[in-house]
Structures are given as structure tokens and as C-alpha cells.
Amino acid sequence: MLPMDSAKKISFNRCISDGDxxxxxxxxxxxxxxxxxxxxxxxxxxxxxxxxxxxxxxxxxxxxxxxxxxxxxxxxTPELWTLVLSHRTQILYIADISFVIMYLEVVPGCLVLESGTGSGSLTTSLARAVAPTGHVYTFDFHEQRAASAREDFERTGITNLVTVRVRDIQGEGFPDEFSGLADSVFLDLPQPWLAIPSARNMLKQDGTLCSFSPCIEQVQRSCETLRSDFTDIRTFEILLRTYEVREWKMDHSKSDDGDSVACPPCKRRQPSSEASAGDKASSPAVMARPSAETRGHTGYLTFARRKCVS
Amino acid sequence: MSGSKPESVPVPNPRVTWEGCSVLLDINDGDRLVFARLSSGSTLKIGNKTCSLQPLIGCPFGSLFQVESGKEKPYLSRFVPPTEENNVQDEGGLQLQEESRDNRALIDNNQAQSLTGEDIDAMRRQGATGDEIVEALVANSATFEKKTQFSQEKYRLKKQKKYAPRVLLRRPFSRSICEAYFKKYPVRIGFLRVDALSLLLSMANVTANSDVLVVDMVGGIVTGAVAERLGGTGTVCSTYLGGTPYSIEIIRMFNFSNEICKRILRCSFNDLCSVQNEMGEQVNQHEDVCTMESQSNEKASVSVSTEDFHLSSKNGGADLVPENELSTSSKTCKAPKAGEKAPKEAIQSWKENGFSSLIIAAPEQDAWSLVKDLLPLLTYSAPFAIYHQYLQPLATCMHNLQLEKMAIGLQISEPWLREYQVLPSRTHPCMQMSGTGGYILSGTRLCTNTSQP
Structure with missing residues (x-):
């Protein structure tokens, strides 16, 4: 999926081959x-x-x-993968993913810790951001889920950038071997405040943390825990509104009976009837409107930086 | 341009400042943001005090400084915030008590504070620290005790900002740079909000070893953000219509290594398209443009700025600062040069292989006219993302792409970003938010030469 191998990178000369x-x-x-x-x-x-x-x-x-x-x-691509991967858990979507990576300041070469792995939606984008020299260590306490994630990363060809481990981060914290080495930590856990002290120990000074929680009570508690060793604590919510685009035949002619003047709201529906297409006064126009159904909430994103004390 | 060795990539973004490095100074929690380049001679003006930035050299990013009065002149001194472990406990405890105080007894007659301006000046002359002045103000306020705990906190914070301003040393990243510009000079970056920028990078699948084509008419923030994601691999080609490249001056704010700067190339749209036909001729023809260009680069990198963003409301009136005013001050180290003219081998390679991503951020241009010309330069199945501050040009562009069957997975998205105040018993969305971060049209280029089976 990622152009680590120049022979596999998409180009005008790259064709689909067996095993792709x-x-x-x-x-x-x-x-x-x-x-x-x-x-x-x-x-x-x-x-x-x-x-x-x-x-x-x-x-x-x-x-x-x-x-x-x-x-x-x-x-x-990681975006397409997010749309096709098998949902073993609730997953993160493009708006949250993009914002998390930008706000955590993940760049090539970074060492990032993530828990839980879940379905690996964010993990794939994190791998893209740390490539070619960085690494993502992702932890999930669910053995089978970790194994499935490992298979997925095998399939998408990002195993040299991602390591999946089975571990209960809320209960045990991150492994000591990463102490003071992480540039960024991402938490998607039911009780993130339990993992925050360990996350703090993993982070370099001024390193960034993000916690994703669907409920405001989780945010409240996480922020209280963060206040002692973190600074720049900020909570956001991000959503995407998508638009439908279509060509309308706008009716510019004034009706003889003055209808369009009498009830302007109806004008909006009128153009949708195909019958008006032949009208002599109509001209085509491309118009956009927000899609009717949309995601109303995904989760709150709380960011913080480890305080710099030395 | 592929085949870069990953092992040649240096460690990105060191965490400690050095002489000549670009920094973002965050004064009083985002009230004011200043881009500066650290040198022994560079200074920062806070209120009526001018402090040397020398003490910031060699400090880790993320360090906090406080302005101290000093015997001769004010200076910046490292401020290590106390661990708030105990405070947090106390606060939590207090929160549980019912707040019985309210504002019924407060009378706005401007007599609550018994310390006068002269008293404070006298304290300063005797060498009182900013924190001591704040304590004195609290002690001499007749109404402080009657305020609710929340408003006491606000009072302290307000006085601290005035009498003991703090400066946070931030690492310039596309995140912090974009936010700083969006807050104060949104026009220069075409109102591109940080979340929209992050979406552009994702939707265009920008990653190490990609060859990214950009039309950056937003000051270089997009080119810089792409280069940051490439980390010294692949290439970003900033293309332009006509003879003059668009300004990418914001790139100077990033602390890009030479390795990263080398990957930022510029090439006119004509050169990108005509290379196949008469390459030699084309290159010669544009030789003079090339020299002009590098001269203007030279100029740009000399005029290293301390770009000052006043964000507090009282300074908010001062709108766009003219260019020449911005690029004044320190004449210190040069930022490494980025944005060289693309060599013909690079152009040839792009032509043969196609670009792997396309990002357009051209608020002044019609999206469709650009896309119909640029899309053919993009390799098959490569994603693209087009930013615009208005919806209509993208809607038209999307419609035409559908009609011409040039792309698939077309979608117009508008990000919505809301920040929250999270405090014990006082959590709510922030009172002010940005109303729009712009619109993005994204999609994937289709293969147009498929013969039917």
C-alpha cells in the first residue's frame, strides 16, 4: 500500500500483477x-x-x-482501506484520523505508541505518516483481534512499520522498553485516565498525546489526570459534512398566476421535476447541498503535551 | 523520482533549539504568536519591554519562559511550572462544595483595587517579581474574596498575563504554523484551517517516497506540509501558471533540513507539459526565468523575519501587515534554500511515471480549469484533493469530472471543528469557533486508456 519499494509504487508503467x-x-x-x-x-x-x-x-x-x-x-490507500476493512471494533474515520496525525505532529521517523489496535484503521494511517524510518507499536488486550490486525498489516504490506502486541495497557501500562522514547502516544481506551501515567513515562519531553473518547465524562476525567504532567491540554470534536452535487434546470420565468412570488419556498422543489426541463427560460446550473444523512458524533479528541521540565 | 534510500534520512526535527533555528513563540497562552529566528542579537518585544532571545538558544522545545524585570533590563528566564498534583486535589475538593458566592455584591465603580500605578512601578523598582505584583494586586483587591472561585482564577490569570507574561517555545510544524496564520493572517493561507490542511494530506495520500504535484497559492503552507510528510524522500513539485512562481515564503518557518529542502522543487505548468516534445529547447528558453527565480529565492531567505502576530483583542485591529514590514529585523542566518527549479531529469521522470498525488490550493483560480489540465499529469489510480474557500467552484469541477469520467470516488467535504473548554463542572463548547475551514473536493484518477476486453 505504501511506496516503500519503488518497483511497486504506482506509476504509468506499473501494472496489476499476481499477488497485488x-x-x-x-x-x-x-x-x-x-x-x-x-x-x-x-x-x-x-x-x-x-x-x-x-x-x-x-x-x-x-x-x-x-x-x-x-x-x-x-x-x-489508507483512506480506501478504512472503507473496506472488516470492522472488529468501532473504527476511526478520515476526519478524526487526519486531525490526530496532524495534531500529534507525527512525521517520518517518529516512534508512536497506540492502544488499542482495534481494527487497525488509524494504525494504517500512522504507519503512512512515520514511514520510511519511524515505527508504530500498537497494543490490544484482545489476542484474536491483535492476530487479525497482524494479518491485515501483512496484507497491506506495512509490517515493517507496525508491530502489534497483546497487552492490557489500562492494567499494565506500556512496556518499560519504550520509556522516554515515544514522540507520540494515542489512546482509544474506555478508561484512558488509567493509562495516562504510563503514557507520560513513555513520552519524550514535549511529546504529544491524544486520547479519543466518545463520552464527555471520559474526557472530563482524562483532563483531570492530564493536568499534573501535561500542558497545552485541548479537546476538539471534528466532523465532516459532505455535499451532493447535481445539475438543475432553474426556472427563471415568472409564472403568469404569480405563484412563484406568492410561495417562494416552493421554488426550491419545482426545479426537481423533470417536466420543467423543456422550459424556454430555464438554464442549467450546478448546485450543491449537504447530504441529508450524516454522522453526528464520533468522539472527542483530547490532545496534550508532556511538560518540559529539564 | 523514486528510489531514495530510507537510511539517508536524518533524524527529523531535533527537540532542542540551536542558533539560527526558526521558532514559534506563544505568548500568554496563545494571545500572541511570534515567529522568530534565534540568534544572539534577536529580540522580542512584550508590552513595553524588549527581551533578548539569547536565553532560548539550546533549550528544549516546549520550555516556558517568564519575563523578569532584572536590574538593568528585563530578561527571559526559564519558568518551570510547579507540579500541580496537590493543586488538582485541592481544586477537586473545592469543586465539590456548593459555590455560594455570586456577583450580587459586585459594583463596577473602579475602586476595588487600592494599589495605584505608581505603587506598582515602585514595587518594580525595588525588584519585585511579576508573581509578587500579582499577589499584591490580589491582596489589595477589595472584591477578590467575594468572587466565585472560577472568577478568582480568571482574575489571577489576567494579572499574571500582564505583570508576569509567559513565553512558550514552540516547535514550528505545519500544525503550529497553519494555526498561527489562520488565527491572524487567514487571507495569506486562503483561509485554510489546520483540519482542512490535514485532510488534504490524507486524501492525497501523501507519504514518504511519493511524488506530489501541488498548486500552492496559499503562501507555501501546503508545499511545506507536504515536504514535512515526505521527510526528505520523494519530491514535491510546486507548479505555477505563467512565468512567475507563487510565493512559498512560509517554508522558511519550518526548520527543514537540507535533505528536505532539496525535495521541494518548482516547475512551471508549461515546462511540465511540454517536456516530451522539445526538451532541450524548453530548458534553454526558461534558463533566464530560472536565474531570476533563484535570485528571488535568495532574497527571500535573507529577509528572515520575526513575524509578529498579535492575537489579543486590543491588538486585533491591526490587520494585514504589509510585506516589507514583516520581513524587517534580524539579519541573521539564512534558512536553507528550498524551491529550486526542477531539473530536467525530474521533469522527465514525472512525465514517464506520473505524479502519485495532486493537491490544489488556489483560491484565486477556477478549480475546473486547473484540474482538467493537471489531472493528466497524475498517474492512474492516484488520489487528488482540491481545496477552495468557496463551494461553488468545487461543485462545478466535480460535475465536470463526472461528465468526463476522469475520476472516481468524488466527494466534496467540509470539515467542522469545535473546541471544548474542559474544567471541573464547567465543561462546554468554546464560546467562539471558526465558522468555516473551507471545502475539499477529493477523488481518484481513472485509467483512461483501457481497451475493452
């Missing part, structure tokens, strides 16, 4: 990660797709099934 991970794109909300295997097929509502047809085509190609249906084959 591709994202099969049906629609913006229907995608699937598939490992290309010469003798294998993909079956979906559009028909049967032979992997052998894909090999040798560039990423971003449109490919057809036996029935003439089509999908697109995309090169995997």
Missing part, C-alpha cells in the same frame, strides 16, 4: 479489498470477473465481467 492487493470499486459505498490471484475469480451482482483479466492492466482500470458488468480496480 486491489480495491474493487463498485460504487462510492460498495468496495472490497481483493488479493489478485491468477486462477481466482471475483463474483458479485455484476457477474464473474476473472483475475487473469486484471493482470497487466494499470491500476484505475475499468474491468468487465462475463455478463458485461464492470468495476474499477484501484490501488489501495
Amino acid at each position: 492487493l486491489v480495491i474493487v470499486y463498485e460504487r462510492h459505498d460498495t468496495m472490497k479489498a481483493v488479493k489478485v490471484c491468477e486462477n481466482s475469480v471475483l463474483q458479485n451482482r455484476f457477474g464473474v470477473f476473472k483475475h487473469s483479466d486484471w493482470i497487466g492492466k494499470p491500476f484505475g482500470s475499468k474491468v468487465f465481467s462475463n455478463k458485461g458488468g464492470f468495476v474499477y480496480l484501484l490501488a489501495p
Whole structure:
């Protein structure tokens, strides 16, 4: 997924080959990660797709099934991966992920600690940010979940950047071997305040911490714990509003009966009727409006820096 | 341009300052932000006092300093905040008590404080520290005891800021630089808020070893943020229309190593497109532009600034400071040069392989006209992200991309960012927030040369 190996980096000359991970794109909300295997097929509502047809085509190609249906084959990115990974836990999405990485000041070469691993959505983006020389150590107390995450990182080819370990960070804290070495620590735990003293010990001075919590009570308690050894404690909430775009035929003509003047709110609905398309006074215009349904809350992001005392 | 050896990357962003390094000074908890370059001669003006920045050299980033009056002149001294372990306990205990005080007895007649300005000056002459003055003000306030605990805290903080201002030494990162500009000079970065910037970097999949094409008409904040993520690998190509590259002066604020600066290249759109046809000719033609350019770079790196952002409300009136005023003051060390003209090998490689990401932040340009020309330079399946402070140009651009079937996974997103005050029994969203951080159109380029099976 990450261009660590220049031969595998996407380019005009890079074609899909046996063993590649591709994202099969049906629609913006229907995608699937598939490992290309010469003798294998993909079956979906559009028909049967032979992997052998894909090999040798560039990423971003449109490919057809036996029935003439089509999908697109995309090169995997952490953003696409977040949309296709199997949800073993609640995951972090792009807005929170982007903000966390920017606010934690994660740059190439950083050592980052994360707990819990969960489904590895954030982990993948953290790996992208610390590459090529940094490393992410991620901890989860759930053995099976850690194993699945390890398999996923194997699949996405980021194992040289990520190490998954099984450990109860709330109960035991982070391993001492990282003491004073971490540039950043990320906590997504039910009781983050229990892990904060250990996180403090792991961090370099002026190192950054982020705790993600869905509930304000968790934030309240974490902030109280943070106050003793941390500074610059700030809590945020970030959401993304998405927009729908379509072309309207705007009706500029004044109705003879004065209707449009009498009830302006109705004008908004009028253009949607296809009947008005032929109107002599209408002109096409591209318009945007917020999508009707949207995520209302993900979690609060609390950031802090370890106090600098020496 | 690929194949950079990871082992050649130096340790990024040292955590201790050095002579000549760029720093962001955060005065009184974000009230004022100042970009400065540390040298024995550089100074900082706080109120009517001028302090040397010399004591900040060799200190870890994140250190806090307090202005002390000093015998001859005021100076900055390292301030180590007390561990608040006990305070926190006390505070928690107090919080549990019902607050019985309120503001019914407060009368605004300006007679609550019995210390006069002369008294305070006298204290200063006798060498009282800022903290001592604050304590004296508290002791001589007739109303302090009647205030609620919350408003007592506020009172102390206000006086501390005035009589014992604190300076936090921040490491300039794209985060802190973007926030500083957004707070005071949003126009210069096209109103690009830090969360929108973070989304651009994610949506365009910027990572080590990528070749990122940017149109940066926002002062260089995007080019800098991309270079930071590349960490001295890959390349970022800042392209421009016409003969003059856009200013990327904000890059000077980052403490980029030479390794990182080398990866920041500039190339005109014409050169990017025409390289295939008549390469030799093109390169010659633009030789003069190239020299001009490097001269302007030279100039830019000499005029190292102490860029001053007053954020307190009383200074808030002073809007955009003219360019020449900003690039005055210290004539110290040069920042390493970034933004060289792209060598023809690099242009050739981009042409052959395509860029792996595209970011456009051009508030003055029509998104669609740029995208339709730039998208072909992007490799198949590569992601792109286009920022605009207005929605409409992106909506039109998205519509056209759909019609032309040039891209997939198209989405317009608008980030919404709210900060919270979190205090015992007083947690709520902050009273003021930024209303908009701009809009982003993101998508993935499709392969356009697929022959049907």
C-alpha cells in the first residue's frame, strides 16, 4: 500500500500483477479489498470477473465481467482501506484520523505508541505518516483481534512499520522498553485516565498525546489526570459534512398566476421535476447541498503535551 | 523520482533549539504568536519591554519562559511550572462544595483595587517579581474574596498575563504554523484551517517516497506540509501558471533540513507539459526565468523575519501587515534554500511515471480549469484533493469530472471543528469557533486508456 519499494509504487508503467492487493470499486459505498490471484475469480451482482483479466492492466482500470458488468480496480490507500476493512471494533474515520496525525505532529521517523489496535484503521494511517524510518507499536488486550490486525498489516504490506502486541495497557501500562522514547502516544481506551501515567513515562519531553473518547465524562476525567504532567491540554470534536452535487434546470420565468412570488419556498422543489426541463427560460446550473444523512458524533479528541521540565 | 534510500534520512526535527533555528513563540497562552529566528542579537518585544532571545538558544522545545524585570533590563528566564498534583486535589475538593458566592455584591465603580500605578512601578523598582505584583494586586483587591472561585482564577490569570507574561517555545510544524496564520493572517493561507490542511494530506495520500504535484497559492503552507510528510524522500513539485512562481515564503518557518529542502522543487505548468516534445529547447528558453527565480529565492531567505502576530483583542485591529514590514529585523542566518527549479531529469521522470498525488490550493483560480489540465499529469489510480474557500467552484469541477469520467470516488467535504473548554463542572463548547475551514473536493484518477476486453 505504501511506496516503500519503488518497483511497486504506482506509476504509468506499473501494472496489476499476481499477488497485488486491489480495491474493487463498485460504487462510492460498495468496495472490497481483493488479493489478485491468477486462477481466482471475483463474483458479485455484476457477474464473474476473472483475475487473469486484471493482470497487466494499470491500476484505475475499468474491468468487465462475463455478463458485461464492470468495476474499477484501484490501488489501495489508507483512506480506501478504512472503507473496506472488516470492522472488529468501532473504527476511526478520515476526519478524526487526519486531525490526530496532524495534531500529534507525527512525521517520518517518529516512534508512536497506540492502544488499542482495534481494527487497525488509524494504525494504517500512522504507519503512512512515520514511514520510511519511524515505527508504530500498537497494543490490544484482545489476542484474536491483535492476530487479525497482524494479518491485515501483512496484507497491506506495512509490517515493517507496525508491530502489534497483546497487552492490557489500562492494567499494565506500556512496556518499560519504550520509556522516554515515544514522540507520540494515542489512546482509544474506555478508561484512558488509567493509562495516562504510563503514557507520560513513555513520552519524550514535549511529546504529544491524544486520547479519543466518545463520552464527555471520559474526557472530563482524562483532563483531570492530564493536568499534573501535561500542558497545552485541548479537546476538539471534528466532523465532516459532505455535499451532493447535481445539475438543475432553474426556472427563471415568472409564472403568469404569480405563484412563484406568492410561495417562494416552493421554488426550491419545482426545479426537481423533470417536466420543467423543456422550459424556454430555464438554464442549467450546478448546485450543491449537504447530504441529508450524516454522522453526528464520533468522539472527542483530547490532545496534550508532556511538560518540559529539564 | 523514486528510489531514495530510507537510511539517508536524518533524524527529523531535533527537540532542542540551536542558533539560527526558526521558532514559534506563544505568548500568554496563545494571545500572541511570534515567529522568530534565534540568534544572539534577536529580540522580542512584550508590552513595553524588549527581551533578548539569547536565553532560548539550546533549550528544549516546549520550555516556558517568564519575563523578569532584572536590574538593568528585563530578561527571559526559564519558568518551570510547579507540579500541580496537590493543586488538582485541592481544586477537586473545592469543586465539590456548593459555590455560594455570586456577583450580587459586585459594583463596577473602579475602586476595588487600592494599589495605584505608581505603587506598582515602585514595587518594580525595588525588584519585585511579576508573581509578587500579582499577589499584591490580589491582596489589595477589595472584591477578590467575594468572587466565585472560577472568577478568582480568571482574575489571577489576567494579572499574571500582564505583570508576569509567559513565553512558550514552540516547535514550528505545519500544525503550529497553519494555526498561527489562520488565527491572524487567514487571507495569506486562503483561509485554510489546520483540519482542512490535514485532510488534504490524507486524501492525497501523501507519504514518504511519493511524488506530489501541488498548486500552492496559499503562501507555501501546503508545499511545506507536504515536504514535512515526505521527510526528505520523494519530491514535491510546486507548479505555477505563467512565468512567475507563487510565493512559498512560509517554508522558511519550518526548520527543514537540507535533505528536505532539496525535495521541494518548482516547475512551471508549461515546462511540465511540454517536456516530451522539445526538451532541450524548453530548458534553454526558461534558463533566464530560472536565474531570476533563484535570485528571488535568495532574497527571500535573507529577509528572515520575526513575524509578529498579535492575537489579543486590543491588538486585533491591526490587520494585514504589509510585506516589507514583516520581513524587517534580524539579519541573521539564512534558512536553507528550498524551491529550486526542477531539473530536467525530474521533469522527465514525472512525465514517464506520473505524479502519485495532486493537491490544489488556489483560491484565486477556477478549480475546473486547473484540474482538467493537471489531472493528466497524475498517474492512474492516484488520489487528488482540491481545496477552495468557496463551494461553488468545487461543485462545478466535480460535475465536470463526472461528465468526463476522469475520476472516481468524488466527494466534496467540509470539515467542522469545535473546541471544548474542559474544567471541573464547567465543561462546554468554546464560546467562539471558526465558522468555516473551507471545502475539499477529493477523488481518484481513472485509467483512461483501457481497451475493452
